[in-house]
Amino acid sequence: MELIDPRQSARPNPKLQQQWLRQVTDDLYDWQAKNRPIETTFTLHDGPPYANGNLHVGHAMNKILKDMIIRVKVQQGRRVTYRPGWDCHGLPIEMKALGSSNTKGLTPVQIRDTARRLASKTVKDQMKSFQSISVMADWEKRWTTMDREFEIRQLRVFQKLVRRGLVYRKHKPVYWSASSRTALAEAELEYRDDHVSTAAYIRFPIVSDWSSIPELSKFQGKLYAAIWTTTPWTLPANKAIAVHNDLAYSVIRVGSDGLLIATERIEAMKEMIPSFEIVVDSIRGSDLKGLQYRNKLRGQSAPPQPIIDADYVTSDSGTGLVHTAPGHGQDDYEVCAKHGIEAFAPIDDGGFFTKEAYPDDPEKLTSAPSILDGGSQSVLDLMGEDVLGTHKLRHKYPYDWRTKRPVVTRATAQWFADVGSIKDDALEALRDVRFVPEGGRVRLESFIKGRSEWCISRQRSWGVPIPALFDESGNSVMTAETIEHIISVMQERTSSAWFSDSPDDPAWIAPSLTGKYRRGTDTMDVWFDSGSSWTETEGPANVYLEGSDQHRGWFQSSLLTYVAAQKVDENRSGKIVAPFKTLITHGFTLDGHGKKMSKSLGNIIEPDQVMDGSLLGPAKVKGKAKGQGQKFDGLGPDAVRLWAASADFTSDVLIGQTILQPVHTALIKYRTIIKMLLGSLNQEARQAPLTKLDQIALVQLSDTMSQVMESYDNYEFHKAIGVINRWVASDLSAFYLEALKDRLYCGDGGGILEPIFIGFLRMLSPVTPLLVEEAWSHRPAWMAEDTSLENPARQLYGSQLVDPARLSLPQDALREDAAVISGVHNAVKAxxxxxxxxxxxxSSLQCSVNLVVENSRVASVLERYLDELETIFVVSSVEINQPVPHSPEWAYEQEVEVQDAKVKVHVLPPKEAKCSRCWRYVAPSEDTLCNRCEEVIGAAPAA
Structure with a gap:
């Protein structure tokens, strides 16, 4: 019974892999649920991945980090609860299910059915992929946001917000994706720095009398207000021009006309208008308020529009007069609302102009391209001679993170959640939360502080319906009572019936309402879906773990809905808490060159590419050119896991051939060590006396295990792997195992290999569970028959590996001695x-060693270990402070500093002959045995 040859592969035996996979996932999860005390329960709540495609290594890293955490908790004696979830609603699934964003001709029910089938299939496919990388979880109790029970619980959360008055409907600007035909939340945007706009300087004629303004009273001719805009397509929605009360303004004459601009912008205007003269100077912005101008795009019959004041106007760019379109900007909306100016946005869902955009000749704009595809130029053509000039501007701009098309601001009637009134409670709840890394606290708090409302409605079919009713006048009705009635109908008919039933079906109308009502068609923001997933847990979860982008997404929506729901729980007492006790965030997964993975670059890496070895490419084989030898065998699930564990996940994580090569090497090293341990385990060693070397090795093992668990407990898996690798390379391989070979092959076969074997597997268990399971399945029969030995994954991590009664030396003294022994050992080897x-x-046995030590403390340590130093150094003999021969056949020396003391190492020829059995140079003559080997041979029973 041996492991497969480690030189061939770092992957477990494929014939037995499925059996081991079940044992380290389903069997282990079931076992711990029955054998760990319920009062120790540790809950890791899953941030639901999106069910719309294959997994990439970023998904794998996320799930592996979660899996390692719960495996560590099982080793600590806790019962874990981990139920995987999936986010299944929203536009990407809807678009993928239908093949495009065009849903014309399909009913909402048809769209929902198609999307549900796609999401259901994707959940099953992703679940198999997660299971293939040894993720253990309560897969049978997985949940999705499209589950009927989940939707009802989500509506209950929504009902609580309505009961507290946190939900309202308002016609105001929101982020709008014309490419998706829906409103978006801030969390659904990505900002690009390379967006190019056609910026334009535009003039509007002043049509009111300006004679009351002393500085302007003597000006003769036509006067225009000059503005600058990066969105010319919003000019049809212009309702006002804003100035700043405290800015100074001037009039420059261009030809026979005057242009009103901020005095500080005169010099900048020379780039656009080379020839002009200043005719009026230093008009206060406050004096310009009340002047009226005309926007010809509003039509000949439209009333003049006002110049108003706004604090956000500056002289840093543009003209110092700001084009104000309350239907296309939040600041514009707020300042216009103070002046009683209503929002106006003459574009449709797809970004095409409506007939209101140019009432005098509607077809000129209704037949124009959309605002994303040339609509700005159509508007500029209509403005004609009032366009003073245009230029291209590269700047930061929001994009729909799904369609990768620009987003606009558009005033529509949407449902909002009032976040401003609960933000203080949310911030207070975060004070008791542990953040990993700590910088995540500032990031999440900044998002909470900067938010006042949340647009929660979407104009799509695939989602949880917003339970709103509308009367014959179009007024909305939504109360806790009407929602309760709608929930009861939905429990009977499902949420799809909201879309399939007749729009005025009376069954959905609460008995207390009179008159006719129709149901709304908006669905909830998917962040409200996943943000309600805390209803799947009992109380706050111990850990939430997701990517750093979720500070503005799932973390935030979970916190806000949880806090809001607590505020309205009638029987609640005590302070408001967050839905998570520890919040862990990881960085993005990048390719080997540090580039973001994308389909366009073709650099997306899937877990299978790591597991099957294809990412590493051909292996180098001695005597053959690269690519002509054998190929790397599959690395298996443990390779993906070891890669995830080895990286500092708090920043972006790279993966590629050069990154994975050390992972491959480390796995082979682990397997080689384990194979050596398995081949050397000896039942008699349990009773053999422990040498001083054995006890040093036990202290090194104990300290290593403590450091590893401390790192695991702090979610610093990369530090734990570093500690393991250092111990394997230095303390175990180069020190203890090297020194133990003689005892194993020629001595009493004692040592502490069994504790090392078990301790090593305990440390590896959270990271490489398949390797641990494979190694454990190959343990000797006498270990398998020992019913007190549980699988290392099920053992309590800190339980004793050796009976303390067998230890003869205090551990603190051993640690101090080990530092000296190790320092001298390294010098001897060098x-x-x-x-x-x-x-x-x-061979190192072909020499003797003489140590010259002046420091009495270091000398006394070496003297105490003198009877074992030849074994520890793997030489034939060791002397301390003995005369050095004057003219040996050869000699090498090196002086080192150990524990602030100088030690001179002399390596000299051996003093005796080579023993033909153990090969040490301690025999009296050639072809004879040393005393020890004579005794062993003499004591052996006759054949």
């Missing part, structure tokens, strides 16, 4: 390498 370099010796 001196031996000098001799090997000169080809004086091959």
């Amino acid at each position: 001196t031996l390498e000098q001799a090997r370099g000169d080809k004086v010796l091959g």
Whole structure:
């Protein structure tokens, strides 16, 4: 019973992999749910991945981090609850299910059915992928946001917000995606720095009398207000021009006409208008208020429009007079609302102009391209000679993160949640939350502080309906009572019936309402869906873990809905808390060159590419050119997991061939060590006396395990892997196992390999569970028959590995001694390498060592270990402070500093002959045995 050859692959035996996979996932989860105390329950609440495609390594990293956390908790003796979830509503699924964003001709029910089928299939496919990377969870109790029970709970959360008066409907500007034909929330935007706009300087004629303004009273001729805009397509929606009360303004003459601009912008205007003269100077902005101008796009019969004041106007750019379209900007909307100016946005859902955009000749704009595809130029053509000039401007601009098309601001009637009134409670709740990394606290708090309302309605069919009714006059009705009635009907008919039933079906109308009503067609923002997922847990979860982008997404929506719901719970007492006790965020997964993965770049990496070895490409084989030898065998699930564990996830994580090569090497190293341990385990070693070397190795193991668990507990998996790798390379391989070989092969076969084997597997269990399971399945029969030995994944991490009664030396003293022994050991090895370099010796046994130590403290440590130093250094003999031969056949020396004391190492020829059994140079003559080997041979039973 051996592991497969580690030189061939770092992957578990594929024939047994499915069996081991079940044992380390489903079986382990079920076992811990029955055997760990319920009062120790640790809940990790899943941030639902989106069910619209194959998994990439970013998904894998996220789920692996979660899986490692709950495995560690099981080792700590806790019962874990981890129920995977999926986000299943929203536009991307709807678009993918239908093949495009065009849903004309399809009923909402047809759209919903198609989207549900796609989401259901994707959930199953993604679940299989997660299971293939050894993620253990309560898969049978997985949840999705499209589950009937989930939708009802979500509506209950929504009902609580309505009961408190936090939900309202308003006609105001929101982020609008013309490419998706729906409103968007801030969290659904991505900002690009390379957006190019056609910016324009426009003039509007002043039509009111300006004679009452002393500075303007003597001006003769036509006077225009000059504005600058980066969105010329919004000019049909212009309702006012804003100035700042405290800015100074001037009139420059261009030809026979005057242009009103901010005095500080005169110099900048020379780039657009090379020839002009200043005719009026230093008019206060406050004196310009009340002047009226005409926007010819509003039509000949439209009334003049006012110049108003606004605090946000500056002289940093443009003309110092700001084109104000309350239907297309939040600041514009707010300042116009103070003056009783209504919002106006003459574009439709797809970004095409409506007939109101140019009432005098509607077809000139209704036949124009959309505002995303040339609509601005159509407007500029209509403005004609009033366009003073245009230029291209590259600047930051919001995009729909799904369609990758620009987003606009458009006034529509939408449902909003009042976040401003609960933000203080939300911020207070965060004070008791642990953030990993700590910088996440500032980020989440800044998003909460900067938000006053949340647009929660979407104009799509695939989602949870907003339970609103509208009377014959178009007025909305939504109360806790009407929602309760709608929920009761939905429980009987499902949420799809909201869309399939007749629009005025009386069954949906609460008995207390009189008259005719129709149901609304808006659905909820998917962030409200996933943000309500805390209803799946009992109380706050111990951990939420997602990418750093969720500070403005799921983390925020979860916090806000949880806090709002607590505020209206009638029987609630005590302070408001967050839905999570610890909030962990990880960075993005980038390719090996540090680039973001995207389909257009063709650099998206899926977990299978790591597991099957294809990402590493051909292996180098001695004597053959690269690409001509064997290929890397599949790395298996443990490779993806070890990659995720080895990276500092608090920043962006890279993956590529050069990143994975050390992972491959580490897995082979682990398997090689485990194979050696399995081949050397000896039942008699349980009773063999422990040497001082054994006890040093136990302290090193104990300290390593403590450091690893401390790192695991702090979610610093990369530090834990670093500690494991250092221990494997230095303390275990180069120190203990190297020194133990003679005892294993030629001595009593003792040592502490069993504790090391179990301790090593305990440390690896959260990261490489398949390797641990495979190794455990190959343990010797005498270990398998020991019913007290549980699988390392099920053992309590800190339980004793060795009976304390077997230890003869205090651990603190061993640690101090080990520092000295290790320092001298390294010096001996370095001196031996000098001799090997000169080809004086091959095996380290072909020498003797003389240590010259002046420091009494260091000397006393070495003296205490003198009977084991030849074993520890793997040489034939060691002397301390003995005379050094004057003219040996050869000699090498090196002086080092150990514990602030100088130690001189002399490597010399051996003093005796080579033993033909153990190969140590301690026999009295050639072809004879040393005393120890004579005793062993003599004591052996006759054949």
